Amino acid sequence: MFDYETLKLIWWLLIGFLFIGFAITDGMDMGVGTLLPFIAKNDNQRRVVINSIGPHWDGNQVWFITAAACLFAAWPPVYGTAFSSFYFAMMLVLFALFLRPVGFDYRSKIDDPRWRNNWDWAIFVGSSVPPVVFGIAIGNLFLGAPFVFDEFLRVTYSGSFFALFHPFALLCAVVSLAMIVMQGAIWLQLRADYVIADRAPKIVTVASSCLLLAFGAAGLWLTQLDGYLLSAISDINAQPDLLNKTVIRAQGSWLNNYSVMPWTIALPIAAVLFCLLATTLSRVHKAGWAILCSSLMLASIISTAAFSLFPFILPSSSALNSSLTMWDAVSSEKTLNIMLIVVAIFIPLILAYTSWCYVKMWRRVTLQEISANSHSAY
Template sequence: MLDYATLKIIWWVLVGVLLVGFAIMDGHDMGVGTLLPFVGRNDEERRVVINTVGPHWDGNQVWFITAGGAIFAAWPLVYATAFSGFYWAMLAVLWALFFRPVGFDYRSKVHDPRWRSTWDWGLFIGGAVPPLIFGVAFGNLLQGVPFQFDDYLVSTYTGSFWQLLNPFALLAGVVSSAMITLHGGVYLAHRTEGAIQARATTAARSAALLAVLGFVAAGLWLRFGGIEGFAMAQAPDPNAMPDPLAKLVVRSADAWWANYRRLPVLWALPGLGVGGALLAAGLVGARRTLAAFVASSLAMAGIIGTAGAAMFPFVMPSSSMPSASLTVWDSVSSPMTLALMLGATVLFMPLVVIYTGWAYRVMRGKVTVEHIRANSHSAY
């Protein structure tokens, strides 16, 4: 039987894996949606773009739902506090996501160009808005979120929606959008040919450069721009039951770099983020699109992992009451809950991965304008 502290660490890793899985699997079809109005110049080309992700996008949503469910079950205090502070931001994500199922299902039902163009831009909103908001949320986590707990552990958010849209958070949103656009462009280049592939390749390479520049700028801003990180002055017992007020947290300018000083091997994560994006740009330009997709996936894992490694053990720091910050040690569920969930994850996650791999293998290959013309009455 694993002890409580080990279960807490395992679930920190698993939530990270789910977030990276969501970025890779749902990220490429969101990236495709972001590029849809730009790489498709007419209705047939846009149908080509949509058909590259049409059979898979809803299955990829499993990663998003699973990641949200895992946070709810493993980190209930984080879930409750985040939805209090990020309420309007999360609603904006939800409203944007509404366009995806309706757009995919109804775009091709009517042959009116205005109808189809409207849903094309709806799919653009559904693909572009969520990554931007998720990036903004990460940017706010690195600065600290203004919330506090009372003696009954009831959280109170003391900020406003507009406060979330600060310059550093917006830069983080740009990085998130760029890496998702890179991933979508690489996927489109892999599944299409001709003019669409050329436009997707150009978009992917531009997005890669923007992602790298934004990622490096955000790191320099964190180190030298006056943003204070969070550090434990008095840590709780890792095996104790959760109590977010049973610790002492201080802020310092270089706190987010402490883990990198203690474990220099962690520098491999930002190296993977930068190197993976640049490698993806080079490979997609050389038309080695499958290798480019792998490289862009590694880039996203590196970028997300960089933020996670910097913040550990913090999950949701508090700027207004630092000692109320939520961490891996004091925001989790009971040992039994974590153990039962771990068993279910070990059983079902391989099945999800195997089924997803099988589905992509069955529906692999290029989607062309000729294919669309020959299947003019298809669902997408």
């Protein structure tokens, strides 16, 4: 159907698409969960907040699970290397994610303020820690990680957990957290009782200011940072040969792609514009348009990061030629082809039934509705 090279490119786009889907949907839930203890003052208000995402959080979370599983299927060496190298970071995400399903589900089961308050903080941790760690992880993709493959392609990582907290990575974490908080706040503006919705524009303004500052600073930093360049690679249409390439480091080289394809500068510009638009729309109470813009902003930010790294996925700082790129850290042509067919069938289906659920459940969750349904809603 497609040649191997095209397939690899398609899969790079698809993995990006799945992570964008994750950021837009589950990112929204994480934003809502992060804001939960702050934006809602009492139990009924908090229940409004939780019920605004009540029917959807579980489905949204599967974007992450599926994105990770597709990454496993399409880029197995990346899956093994990234997850085992960033071991404690991944464990942190995992343990934080544990708190959400049980938090959402168990909180409402017992009518006791202490019980509920504890679960609120559990939901907060479960919602805020993953975007922070993901931000740090993305930052470390730019910095490179110290890992090396032996001749049988077994990977050994020589870094430490604390080395991940490089200031540049922390800056990326700010971008990541701010963007999901924006998404969450705008969602609440759209779907929560006005008591809560009216608090959203202020939060959106603060979050978008942090986001723009951090995003701009990260961009400037990239001009100074030592980036990675793929100077030679064996035939990319042949069997992937992970170690047969030449990688060099050069200051500011992460921005090279933008000079090769100047139109792509539109990506970071779009990120900034959509951020400003979303903020303005939120302030003039056009939450529906605002969430569209902030979703496009998420897509633009993630695309910017992915495109800057292209063709790298995870560069190695200690053994440059062990770096993982989307040309050589991939599955076989057959697997990519089969998985492409599966994705082509099921992504449209998923989008269809997910939309149906959103449409059927579309309403503003009011305090009145919530107090009337204390045993059936969350």
